[in-house]
Amino acid sequence: MNSKKNNNNDYSMYICGVGGQGIIKTSIIIGEAAMNQGLNVIMSEIHGMSQREGSVSTQLKIGDYNSPLLSEHTADMLLSFEPIETIRAIKKANKNTKIIINTTPIIPYSQNKKYPNVDNLISILKDNYKNTQPIDGNKLALNAGNTLSLNMVMLGAAIADNNFPISKNNIIESMKNNLNPKFHKINLNAIEKGYQWIKK
């Protein structure tokens, strides 16, 4: 409650995708980097059944907040690792929310519903949320050296947002502190690829 109040740095993120995509790790990296930059940060994650192909989401708020849960319509960024997970979380977004959406679907087993067409989904999103940016994260991750670095591509894309309150250096330091040194080179590469994709 007595955190360093700085309204300019208030920033709320909703990060979503599917179990195994590295969403919680990505969120921890952002959270620790925020703390190291002297910002107040709080986050919520849901564990449990997520390992078994379930939906995974985290909510992260930087600023003078007590609750990590985002009210509807208040996300500054929706960072989505999977197309339909974006739609599942869409109530958190408003028309100014930066929506970064990975375009590769992970199609769940379903007996009666068909997975929506991804191009169509993105074009509807773009029509309604002007700051929507699709990204072929899986391809960029593969180019960076490993498909498993998808979460680092998405992290790089997130920090490229002009309003993102944490410096790229702090994010990279936090990444190094949280991930196996063996993969630092690939991860740095992946962060850079995501970053450049959004910047260009």
Next chain:
Amino acid sequence: MNLRELITGKSGDKQFLLGNEAAVRGVIEAGVNVAATYPGTPSSEIGDILSVIAKDSNIYFEFSANEKIAMEIAASAAASGLRSFTFMKHVGMNVASDSFITTAYTGIVGGMVILIADDPSIFSSQNEQDSRHYAHLANLLVLEPSSCQEVKDMVKYGFELSEQLKLPVIVRTTTRISHMRGIVELGEIEDNSTEDEVHWKKGMFIKNPSQFVPVPVNAQRMHIELIEKMQKARQISNNSDLNKEIKNKSNYGVISSSSAFNYAYDVIKLNNMDLSILKLGLSHPFPDKKVINFLKNLDEVFVLEEVDPIIEKELLAVIGQNKLNVTVYGKLDETFPKYHELNPDIVENGFNKILHLPKKEYKLNPDIEKLTNQTITRNPILCSGCPHRAIYYAVNKVLEKLKIPEKNVIFTSDIGCYTLGINPPYNTADYLLSMGSSVGDSCGFSIATNQLIFGFIGDSTFFHSGISPLLNAIHNKQKFVLTILDNRITAMTGGQPNPGIAIDSMGDEAPEISIRKIALACGVEFVRVVNPFNLEQVIKTYIEAIKHEKVAVIIAKSPCTLIKGLTKRPPVKLEYSNCTNCNHCIDQLACPSISTNDNKIIIDQSTCNGCNICVQVCKYGAIKPGEIK
């Protein structure tokens, strides 16, 4: 962050910790000597971390066979003058409750803290019971943290309170608190070093039957002593800084605890609302005097809490006793729902309703709305290579072969990954109550019906509470087929060890308990151990088991594919020339490694675990086993 930093972190350092990690740091700072649990979400990570760092922090730690045993270990350690910690999910408290309630009577010598993790909204449980009722039932103190910092601080302070009052203290979290991450400033670590031969300090139990043996004559006195202790506790609660006021000017106020306080605080602040807040960190015993003081100058009060209206009823009692003229808005008058967790939107709309402010609603564009209806739910599914899938497939095959109609069969299920049998195409979960209930429920259905009964229970759940109903079934001459899905781990909660494997909770070698021998000792005459992936053998065994006129036990033994360090089996190969794209493999198995693209079957080589069950299921011989290199 490396988990070791939970030990090496210095006082004043700041760490970004999960609520459960903060609890572990609190345990370390309090110099705890003994800790025990049975794993359960959302408290599991506490045990996972303790199992790694226990030795380096001079703590004896174990995953007990069930929560009641964990409670008894903590109680005996505290009776021996040590500091002890036990923790469990809310439903685990039901199992532990028999001993738990009497620990309030006997009291303790060393400090004892019980962390109970509730699961409002039922993310990963079978109910959303509010464990604060247990504090009322047993007459014990409850601390309700709202932040990760408070989790650590309250766990540590709980030991001081416990020793001051000679009573166990409850720390009650919820999923949102256990799985919240926030900045925690570390405190000093109390010395718990030992010169004993083992890595934890040993205590000394000093005989005192009048305190520790609650025969009626003692228990009658103990209850009076407990009431007296709790009167002292109420004074502490009235004076505690954990129950604090955040003053504002209007005649409206909020009384709140845990996550609900966070929502209230943020909503009031963001909307510049003029409401005073009383935050209850020590909610039982209820701080009546502090509450009366808070109610001065207030006409109307909101109560925000999860899940049941417990604080609300206490408040109404205080208002009634003191004839105060205050209106209460909470769950009883349906300003807020009586079920599921709260969130900032629910809280804000509750405020707005009473304060005559407009309801906040955001309409989605119709195109987006349409898309939201197309989001396929990602039901958790059995992993690629999971042995449970093979068993469920085989059982369905057997019923088909013997032409037994579905309605004549009852599948009793239990708590574990295998509850996912509820989903199609398996449909092997018809009834479920609690840990071990598959066996007791099978007994009941055997008496009550003429249907064919299949029970499914995991190895860890069997050790937890499946054994006594099994011997009950034999003694009472019941008939069912019980499958013990022995995947060599407590899988659902993240892979903790159990008595069936040769390693203990701190990584040392340990005697392996044989499920087969237990079944035989219970008096089961038909006990077979099968390899779930040998479809022919499994089907044959089930047919024999069904013909057996008494209880039959089949132990399906194969390790969970998520166990680290298992030798990876080579992935299967699909020969497209033989594949007719009939979809039989998908429809029968629902394996995450098999999907279709443009109506063509695809088997994902990178995720296939080579269990080869699809090889046996394919009618056209199109799927071939992978070659071992």
